[in-house]
Amino acid sequence: MALTLDxxxxxxxxxxxxxxxxxxxxxxxxxxxxxxDTAQRRRPLADRAAG
Incomplete structure (x- = not known):
């Protein structure tokens, strides 16, 4: 379907x-x-692995 603007x-x-x-x-x-926003990119400190 074609659209033509006047x-x-x-x-x-x-x-x-x-x-x-x-x-x-x-x-x-x-x-x-x-x-x-750093807070949106990182998990809370308590939830991070202690690798």
């Missing part, structure tokens, strides 16, 4: 995100909390 819709999209704008940020502007 000119008004495409113009509105261009108003929201101007042509040529890159939404990709290689510097990592947003990172999930599971990567940035």
């Amino acid at each position: 000119d008004a819709t495409l113009d509105r999209i261009d108003e929201i995100v101007p042509p040529g704008t890159s939404l990709y940020s290689p510097d990592g502007a947003w990172r999930p909390p599971s990567l940035t």
Whole structure:
């Protein structure tokens, strides 16, 4: 099934995100909390193996 957007819709999209704008940020502007919050990456000390 094909989707065709009319000119008004495409113009509105261009108003929201101007042509040529890159939404990709290689510097990592947003990172999930599971990567940035140490508490979410590690088990509690009492639950860790004493290896």
